[in-house]
Amino acid sequence: ILAAAAYFLLPSTAAKNVVYDLVGLSATVAILVGIRVRSPSFPMSWYLLALGVLSFVIGDSIWSFQESVLGVEPPFPSIADAFYLAGYPLLVAGLALMIRRHAPGREWPSLIDALIIATVAGMLSWTFLMTPYANDPDLSLPERVISIAYPLGDVLLAVVLARLLFVPGNRLPAYDLLSGSVALLMLTDTVYAAMAVTDSYQTGSLVDLGWMISYVFFGAAALHPSMGMPIESAPEPKTGITWRRLALLTGTLLLAPGVLAVQAALGERVDVPVVVGGSIALFLLVIARMAGMVRERELAEQKLGKAEERYRTLVERIPAIVYLEDVESRVTLYDSPQIEAML
Numbered sequence: 001i002l003a004a005a006a007y008f009l010l011p012s013t014a015a016k017n018v019v020y021d022l023v024g025l026s027a028t029v030a031i032l033v034g035i036r037v038r039s040p041s042f043p044m045s046w047y048l049l050a051l052g053v054l055s056f057v058i059g060d061s062i063w064s065f066q067e068s069v070l071g072v073e074p075p076f077p078s079i080a081d082a083f084y085l086a087g088y089p090l091l092v093a094g095l096a097l098m099i100r101r102h103a104p105g106r107e108w109p110s111l112i113d114a115l116i117i118a119t120v121a122g123m124l125s126w127t128f129l130m131t132p133y134a135n136d137p138d139l140s141l142p143e144r145v146i147s148i149a150y151p152l153g154d155v156l157l158a159v160v161l162a163r164l165l166f167v168p169g170n171r172l173p174a175y176d177l178l179s180g181s182v183a184l185l186m187l188t189d190t191v192y193a194a195m196a197v198t199d200s201y202q203t204g205s206l207v208d209l210g211w212m213i214s215y216v217f218f219g220a221a222a223l224h225p226s227m228g229m230p231i232e233s234a235p236e237p238k239t240g241i242t243w244r245r246l247a248l249l250t251g252t253l254l255l256a257p258g259v260l261a262v263q264a265a266l267g268e269r270v271d272v273p274v275v276v277g278g279s280i281a282l283f284l285l286v287i288a289r290m291a292g293m294v295r296e297r298e299l300a301e302q303k304l305g306k307a308e309e310r311y312r313t314l315v316e317r318i319p320a321i322v323y324l325e326d327v328e329s330r331v332t333l334y335d336s337p338q339i340e341a342m343l
Contacts, residue, residue, distance in 0.1 A: 004212040013203050017064035023212045024057040030219030038228030042101050046222060048094030049178075053218055055087035067203065077146045085146070088153030095160040095182070098175070109296075110166040112289045116282065117162040118155060123278040125151040129193045151193055154186045161186070174227035181217030184210055 007019045031050040035043050062080040066072055074080060133139060133147035161182045164175065188210030195201040221227060 001213065001216055004209055004216065007208065007212065008204065008206075014064075014068035016204050016208075017060075017068050020208060020212065021057065021060050021064055024053065024060055024215045027215035027219040028054045028057060031222040034219075034222030034224075034227050038222075038225065040228050042097065045094045045097035045101070046227075048090050048097065049218065049222075052087045052090030052094060053215065055083045055090060059083035059087070077142055081146050085149055085153065088156060091182070092156045092160050095157075095164060095178075099160065099163050109289065109292055110163060112285055112292065113166045114159055114162040116285045116289070118159040119278055119281050119285065121155050121158040123274060125155050125190075126274055129190070129197075132197050147196075150189065154189050157182055157186055172226040172229060174221045174224040174229075177217050177221035177224060181214045181221060184214040184217065188214065 003019055003023055007016055007023075010016045010019065028050055031046060031053065034040075035046050035050075040046055059080040059082075062078070062083065063074050066074045066078070066080075129151040130148045133144055136144070139147065161179060164179055188207055191207050191210065192201060195205070195207065201207065
């Protein structure tokens with residue numbers, strides 16, 4: 001974090017590139033050290049994360065070499081983009097393996113919540129980030145494909161991140177740090193994509209801080225003692241509607257009119273197929289989520305009814321218990337409430 005802060009005080013672009021690349025490389029080294037020291041129960045997921053971060057670092061180094069050593073503006077597309085784009089599936093695969101270990105069964109509520117967030121992210125990303133590149137006549141086909149691939153990678157990250165956040169069970173600090181790192185990476189990518197549309201990014205911009213802190217969080221997650229703790233099986237999800245779930249469902253229902261309002265305010269052409277298709281998908285997912293909640297509630301009521309029926313049967317068959325104390329020659333009568341307390 002101190003190195004990231006000192007980054008903005010350096011006088012030259014070359015020095016900034018060196019510090020930036022070292023921060024990213026330190027995250028890769030930290031993950032490998034964490035695997036070695038903490039001995040996680042399933043190290044393959046962390047190795048995939050290390051490869052994903054290393055792929056980003058290689059892309060950063062190629063960018064720095066072209067800018068600082070060759071003295072040219074990094075071309076687009078270039079070999080650096082290949083390494084950047086390769087990092088996304090590696091991170092997604094590592095996070096997916098963690099989720100699989102954390103919740104080996106089918107946990108439909110969390111999966112539906114993740115799909116809802118993915119649909120939201122996809123609609124926003126296509127409307128505000130992908131469409132400008134897809135409709136730009138000055139870009140060649142490879143430039144369009146690569147430009148769209150970056151926000152698509154962030155959408156895939158949003159899916160696995162939401163799945164990781166909504167998995168039931170005790171949360172470990174290492175996974176909170178990891179979630180924060182991925183969320184910060186996605187947010188910074190989004191800001192950079194908006195700046196790239198107007199060609200306003202340059203080395204040393206404030207957006208670089210987001211990527212560097214994301215690297216720091218990756219390394220901190222791998223070095224935290226909870227990284228090596230075994231992930232316990234997730235307990236059965238609680239029934240009922242929490243405020244977080246209610247806010248999620250409410251926000252998604254308001255998304256489609258919100259996107260339309262923003263496009264109308266900006267005077268942009270409304271992408272009707274995307275808005276309509278996304279709205280239909282959100283509607284079906286929300287209905288499925290609500291149906292699952294109702295079903296969970298019904299099952300809980302059925303279990304409670306059976307338990308009450310068994311208890312009433314027991315009380316009716318044993319209306320009272322008489323206990324004789326020989327020492328004091330006293331008879332004590334236990335009525336039904338006392339039986340309940342003993343049970």
